[in-house]
Amino acid sequence: MPLPKFPCCPLAESQAKRERRKEARPGELLAAALDLFVEKGFAATRAEEVAARAGVSKGTLFLYFGSKEELFKAVVRENISGRFTEWEAELNNFTGTTPEMLAYAMRSWWERVGMTKASGITKLMMSEARNFPEIASFYQAEVILPGHQLIRRILERGIERGEFRVLDLDHAVYSVIAPMIFLMMWKHSVGACAPASFDMQPDLFITQQIELLLNGLTGKAERAVTRPPLSSQP
Template sequence: MNCPIKRWTRRKEARPQEILAAALCLFVEKGYAATKIEDIARAAGVTRGTPYLYFANKEEIFKAVISELLLPQIAQGDEIVNGWQGSARDLFIELMRFWWGQMRNPQLSALPKLMLAEGGNFPDVLELYREGYVQSGNALIRRVLQLGIDQGEFTPCDLDYAVHVVCSPVIMALISQHSLNCLPPDYDPERYLQTILDILLTGLMHRKG
């Protein structure tokens, strides 16, 4: 994974987002501790002191990576659920594909690994990630599952655990891509997601008739 070094071609207002994107790339590539703010500035193509115009320190950059690059996905997912007019089954598929598509970004997909590796050293960052992203995302999935149950499309189940069963295969795939390397050699993200959907929506047991 390479973090390109470039000079600014965008308006000044875009610089914080570019700094965050460069920071995330370096955090994933080198680790948080090994990344210096001057490294981030260099990767973003700005002067050494520019990040300090927007962020007090490296931990504030870490927090902003979560709040500015990751949390907006929750708001987009919320819009999908709130505006849905079709079946709960189709909504479930739409939400899972939205999440999968967002996390296909090479840097964003490495965030679960990054949080496992670095989050324990930064409880404020970990709590922001857990409350703002994990718990909010779980709540979205729970809403869709509850809707399916209420409409008679889904079998009633223990939703406290069902949301984790739904999320776990996705998180496992993301972690495997960046560390465990236990996915098939010819790993196909689309086939993987489709298999998740097939098993979750139809189950493993053959149903006569």
């Protein structure tokens, strides 16, 4: 005789919820950690605070991440460094001009990182790197160096195609990075309390920076500026 079929089994439903909860925990912990790292900084964020915000115990947090440092690294990989493969693929398949590629890279960076909470990680690193050399080395290897290499590739492409003049690439990279760092620092420091009358629009700022990088401040006929001598003495 077949067993009656019940519309719902409380035990099975409870077990399924636990399984879904277990699978969700790493993502919830990373989201909670990002919130607190950006709000409070690395030093001031405690593991138990992250666990509480994610709705789990401190012991559960350490089942997934062995230390606060490992948790921070996972947050960086989830939100920033893990995206370099995606960005590299996009640039490899880009068919437009190099000026278009540079503009696309800067605008897509703002949309995917700059305007998100993850941009606060840059401010954290700027303020706390000296106190946490292991974290600083990790960030250098996983974010700064790959970022520099990506921008350098764009500039090299422009030079090779005759679209950009020959540049000191070691320093030209910083000309592209500096506006982005400014936007992130502004967003998470002074910009958070700037008066409403100060209308800082990041999309317009990026557009202006792209125009300055590609066209300079002077007109085309005035761009050949010679460097003044270091001294008037022979």
